[in-house]
Amino acid sequence: MRAADARTDVEVLLVGAGPGDPSLLTLAGAAALGRADVVVYDYLANPALLAHAPAGAERVYVGKKGFSEHVTQDQINRLLVRKARELGERGGGVLVRLKGGDPFVFGRGGEEALALGEAGIRCSVVPGVTSGIAAPAYAGVPVTHRGLASSVAFVTGNEDPAKDESAIDWEGIAHGADTLCFYMGVRNLPVIARRLMEAGRPADTPVALVRWGTTPEQEVLAGTLETVAARAAAVGFKAPAIIVVGAVAALRDRLAWFEPGPLAGSTVAVTRTRAQASALSARLRALGASVVELPTIDIVPPPSYDEADACIARLAGYRFIVFTSANGVEAFFRRLALAGLDSRALACARIAAIGPATTEELAAHGVAADFVPGEYRAEAVADVLIEAGLARGDWVLVPRALEAREALPRMLRARGARVDVAPVYRTVPPPRASVEPALSRMAAGEVDAVTFTSSSTVRNFVGLARGLGPDGKALLENLDFYSIGPITTATARDEGLSVAAEAEEYTIVGLVHAIVEHRATRAKRK
Ligand code: SAH
Numbered sequence: 001m002r003a004a005d006a007r008t009d010v011e012v013l014l015v016g017a018g019p020g021d022p023s024l025l026t027l028a029g030a031a032a033l034g035r036a037d038v039v040v041y042d043y044l045a046n047p048a049l050l051a052h053a054p055a056g057a058e059r060v061y062v063g064k065k066g067f068s069e070h071v072t073q074d075q076i077n078r079l080l081v082r083k084a085r086e087l088g089e090r091g092g093g094v095l096v097r098l099k100g101g102d103p104f105v106f107g108r109g110g111e112e113a114l115a116l117g118e119a120g121i122r123c124s125v126v127p128g129v130t131s132g133i134a135a136p137a138y139a140g141v142p143v144t145h146r147g148l149a150s151s152v153a154f155v156t157g158n159e160d161p162a163k164d165e166s167a168i169d170w171e172g173i174a175h176g177a178d179t180l181c182f183y184m185g186v187r188n189l190p191v192i193a194r195r196l197m198e199a200g201r202p203a204d205t206p207v208a209l210v211r212w213g214t215t216p217e218q219e220v221l222a223g224t225l226e227t228v229a230a231r232a233a234a235v236g237f238k239a240p241a242i243i244v245v246g247a248v249a250a251l252r253d254r255l256a257w258f259e260p261g262p263l264a265g266s267t268v269a270v271t272r273t274r275a276q277a278s279a280l281s282a283r284l285r286a287l288g289a290s291v292v293e294l295p296t297i298d299i300v301p302p303p304s305y306d307e308a309d310a311c312i313a314r315l316a317g318y319r320f321i322v323f324t325s326a327n328g329v330e331a332f333f334r335r336l337a338l339a340g341l342d343s344r345a346l347a348c349a350r351i352a353a354i355g356p357a358t359t360e361e362l363a364a365h366g367v368a369a370d371f372v373p374g375e376y377r378a379e380a381v382a383d384v385l386i387e388a389g390l391a392r393g394d395w396v397l398v399p400r401a402l403e404a405r406e407a408l409p410r411m412l413r414a415r416g417a418r419v420d421v422a423p424v425y426r427t428v429p430p431p432r433a434s435v436e437p438a439l440s441r442m443a444a445g446e447v448d449a450v451t452f453t454s455s456s457t458v459r460n461f462v463g464l465a466r467g468l469g470p471d472g473k474a475l476l477e478n479l480d481f482y483s484i485g486p487i488t489t490a491t492a493r494d495e496g497l498s499v500a501a502e503a504e505e506y507t508i509v510g511l512v513h514a515i516v517e518h519r520a521t522r523a524k525r526k
Contacts, residue, residue, distance in 0.1 A: 012122070021138075048292070059434075061437060102130040197225050204224045270451055272297070303402075323353050327401065352370065385412070393418060401425055451515070
């Protein structure tokens, strides 16, 4: 064991995940996650941040929720030591301990660092944006303000209310700082308010409670020391929340700025590849949705490039090239480059692109598509080519996924064309570790809606859901499924899913639009 401990190639980082909004992670935090072999994360760290970690990284959830601890601190400390040692035995690696907010602000990060230190393992710290500042900020409350508050204190509100003798010096706290930010205090709110008043803070001191601050679920409740506990009880206000006490809490009336978007309260699963998810996820988040990335597919090379390379060698002989997906374009051009060629090699052929995303990807390679069929059914695409002059005996190249549908080549052959299909990539299910956290959130009922951007996302998603047993079956019946276009919708229906809405324009923007419209119409009907 000692030998492993002494290795310097094990790196342990305590990383602050920020208060909830995933864009409030620091650059250093994102970089650390990007290098992680193991991530140990808890309840308050937004699981969306795990997308920064490599797909194959091990993800360990040590959820601790308020008072009911699933895992004790001692167990977490031991787990961290064990994981670090395992990495050492494997020749090194990076262990990231991801903690909500800042690791050293009521995060018990200090204890974890000490436990690691006692085991001979050094760790470094990436501070995070703490919820005590960020949640008030998102509620329009600056924790200090010239003329109103020149000091601020962070206080735990977690004290056992049953204790007669308080370990907290209420007198000192009540007068020690102008603004008081209580963490973990919702359950004790009545005690906190009473003690502060007993210690001499005026009963009309403004108070704001900010629950799930910085996230789409943010809720704010305002009152005074005298009224706030009853108001919170009346609406059943729950943890986790920051309690801000002090004159600054009243600035909210003028400074509140954060408005949950039209998708606030919805949790949407994004099933695209990890690499492609971000654009869709970002759009959904910008509209207030919580996003769960569940990468149902990975893009990998085909078992062999022989066919594709042979087609590339005779590119000049094709009258038409039909690109059916953005992935196909990307993979084809990569292969073309390896053959020492570029877009000029396509000069003899006329080029069809199915869908706007494919067209865009082609444009990124300097090729303007000659045709973009308005409809994506194989038959319609074949018609467009015929109209464009496709004659009997003409050669057509279709670079695409290994497992793509046969419909298009079949239809073209039926019209007399000679068709070469060049598999340039393959879609496979991703490593289990990278879908596990999202799957368990889904099984726990935390997801409301699922987006599909291709037939393979549908099929692999259904496979993953069925793997959950009866829970999965219920999910397939109850979730709202949104589809990017008719082919994807047809696949979803074949799999027995009912599609809530389909994009009118078959793009990511169109898909997001369909989701917003559908949820708005349904909310109105309710
Ligand atoms: N290390 C964390 C605090 C952990 S203690 C940090 O620096 O933020 C847990 C408490 O943090 C919760 O009980 C709640 O009071 C507060 N908290 C964490 N995230 C929060 C959020 N998004 N909104 C409001 N309060 C939050």
